[in-house]
Amino acid sequence: MRAIVCCSLSKDFNFDKNLILQELPPPNLSEGYVRIAVQAAGVNFADTLTLQGRYQDKLEPPFIPGFEVSGVVLEIHAHDAPCRVGDRVMAITRSGGFAEECVVRASDVFAIPDSMDFIQAAGFPIAYGTSYYGLKMRAHLQAGDVLVVHGAAGGVGLTAVECGRLIGATVIATAGSKDKLKIAKERGADYLINYRQENVREVIRTLTGGHGADVIYDPVGGTISTESLRVLAPNGRLLVVGFASGHVPQIPANIMMVKNISCIGFSFNAYRTIDPAGIRIAFQKLLEWFVAGDLCPYIHCTLDLAEVSKALETLLARRAIGKVILTTN
């Protein structure tokens, strides 16, 4: 099979030098796992971190990167697998996605509806899984709440806008350009803030008539997190999703106390083990929404597996809107 191999970590962002397209034997299938003929793989910001050795779960080279795939089930070595050989599926994996074949935990495999193609499916599980489960189960977002989504046109951000709208929240989207905000609006944002031009704190305060945000979905980190913390409503929740800015915010405990607000960390990766049944219920809802036409993955571009460096650079240069996808044929 063709596979992208990380032969050394790319501390200098020079992915071209460290990622090699190789012909390899397919991976072994162990108990509890499913083999998938990969049609497409989603590219995540976490791939850029893993390849630099900066992700929380470190991998030692050589390894095949790639956290999510879509394709067809080739072989099953699990009695309780939620799929059969020949099924069209999407799946989440710790590594190995950027290859023509991939083995994944049976519990991380989800059937694809007939109306969903492999490109859409490859960009679905991590972004929508993170946003819906995080907003619903961790931040307890309710209909009528005001939700602020930072980085609202990114992979996870755009799905948070869609999920927030579908849960019934008023959605305020923040992003760094007019084009990004335009897509966030198309996906259901009620209000837009360009954080390169406007004062996020002041605009949120004005938009909410002084009430502030009930929930802030934050995959960006840095100053925007600490700024927006000050504009959370009483009993508001900051959902800490990631640090695409490269800066981990230091949360002032005094503000948490005085304003009665909570900061909630959320790692979707961990919850796949903590609450697999809850994750499956979340996917059922998300896929119902997809079939009904209520949400749809936004695909920025599709590239061949061999163009993996270009895909990663698109994310790091903040050019991507929605998902970047690699295909195997």
Ligand SMILES: NC(=O)c1ccc[n+]([C@@H]2O[C@H](COP(=O)([O-])OP(=O)(O)OC[C@H]3O[C@@H](n4cnc5c(N)ncnc54)[C@H](OP(=O)(O)O)[C@@H]3O)[C@@H](O)[C@H]2O)c1
């Ligand atoms: N907690 C979890 O379970 C979980 C799951 C998935 C992802 N994440 C995390 O969420 C974050 C976003 O992931 P993603 O895959 O959605 O990434 P993405 O598609 O690249 O989106 C990241 C967004 O962050 C903004 N950003 C601000 N500063 C940036 C910078 N210096 N470099 C790049 N982007 C910057 C960009 O929007 P503007 O240009 O508009 O600012 C961009 O749209 C990452 O930190 C990732 O690790 C966490």
